[in-house]
Amino acid sequence: MTDPSFPAFLYLTPGHLTTQTTDIVYAFHLQRRNSAHVVAIFQCVEQPANVWISPPNAPFGGIQCANGCTDSELTFFARCIIDWMKGRSGKKLIIKTAPFCYQPILHNLLHNVYINTGFAVIQCFANSFIPVDQNSFIGRIKSAEKRKLNKAIAAGFQAAILPELPCATVYEFLAQCRDQKGYRMPLTLWQIENLRQKFPDTYRVFAVMDKAKIIALTLTVRVNNKILYNFLCDDLLSYRVYSPMVMLTEAVYNHCQQEHIEILDLGISLNENGDHKPSLSRFKKNIGGKDCIKITYEIKFPY
Template identity: 60%
Template sequence: MAFLPFLYLEPEHLSTQTVGQIYEFSLLRQDPPHVIAIFQCIEMPDSSWISPPNAPFGGIQCGTDCQESEIVFFINCIKKWINDRSGKQLTIKTAPCCYEADQQRLLHDAYLYTGLIPVQACVNSYINVDGDDFIAHIRPAEKRKLKKAVLAGFRAGPAHEISSQVTYEFLAHCRESNGYRMPLTLSQIEILKHKFPEAYQIFTVVDQEKIIALTLTVRVNDHILYNFLCGDLPEYRVYSPVVMLMDRVYQHCQRENIRILDLGISLDGNGVHKPSLSRFKKNIGGKECLKMTYEITFR
């Protein structure tokens, strides 16, 4: 059984002012002993627990043959352990519902049964990757922008040799130009690329030798690719180079037999829903599903 790779950073590389040690829980079956579910969380300074604080999603991951009763038992064990450590609250930010839909429904029922309450439901966008070209999924306005970028001579594709320094500086510049903070430090990007070299891949659009758009993607599992961090230069917005960028990422998904290209949720720098970003994702073929966050408070 293959679990989704968690997007987390080792505790020694995180500020002790913000998070503590990462704890991993495993649920095992006997005869022979084998892991059927895992869960990771971190204790915060205020004695609340979060799964996970520095990742787009987390929650319980389990095998396809897991039963709800097993997951309920697992959650109750986790709750007791945290409660015994005087934990005040547990927050679980889960994967989008389009990921392994049957498992997400099972986990949702188990969370509710064990007292976890949905506290946030964000709209998540994703593209179903099929045999059609990317251009068949996008709206006419985006097709014109893609054609304009091609006529301008821009090139797009994977950037295997690009350094973490260049990646960080480009994304930070793009986000700062929009008034957003960079969610990761340079050292954190280096750690992620070092720990998961097969899972993290960078794609760029270049004007001659100048990078004008870039995305850092994560191979979540055999069938899902997550568009983790993406940016483009403001002075090139008239070309909308992100459309060309997504075209190349989509082609990569087709070659790798990836079924879902996850575009993520559409929030601004303050964590508020951003309608313009949501519309853009729809314009490039994005469909919508929910991404849930659950909480339980311990008395």
């Protein structure tokens, strides 16, 4: 898509299969004229009833862009995407964005772009994150969580990164924990295998062990050199008295310190119905979490 009067243009690359279903990711790229560099990208999937979403399963999507992109460039980009979807009889587009703490200045820029091109805010969640610095994890957490951590240490539990843990073991443990609590798995075993195989340095597994038994586990995502996202995590109900998630988070936090990662993203706190879960939010605050906003936008296409 081009506009001769505008110093940038957009092109589309459809057809990248991402799941074992027929879902296709459509990737829109923005380039400045006389430059081979892509300065912004947008990825989305078409779902039933002509609804588009960015992204379907990942924690956040929306427009990703380089530093230095202007309001006018990104507005042009958004309008081209909207016009293309209208041409395909799209009914609406939903965008789940990254938490505000990732890039505050860029977040504000993109918020204005979305609003000015017709999007509305349909959800606004509190997203928890731990700023990673030279301070110890135990120095950040509340007294009650310190007692639980000490109890887990006294019981002989060990926490570590487990790069060789089979995907089937990861999936089966998380699925078992979630089934006990009435939650569904957002990814299939095949998707976890595919992600870890394609991005071995991006997706890492940490676990807490009671001897040879896994009692808590998390699959993390290295978003970039400064951010680690605690993507999928859970623990066994039978070990809740020890709260092994505290020990698990300490292991991930220590890894962040070693890798010079500045933000450990704990995500939003929802129950099985997708509503805010106060107890989970309190737990994240108790282990040093701070809150920032995470917004979902929607635009409906009139006919």
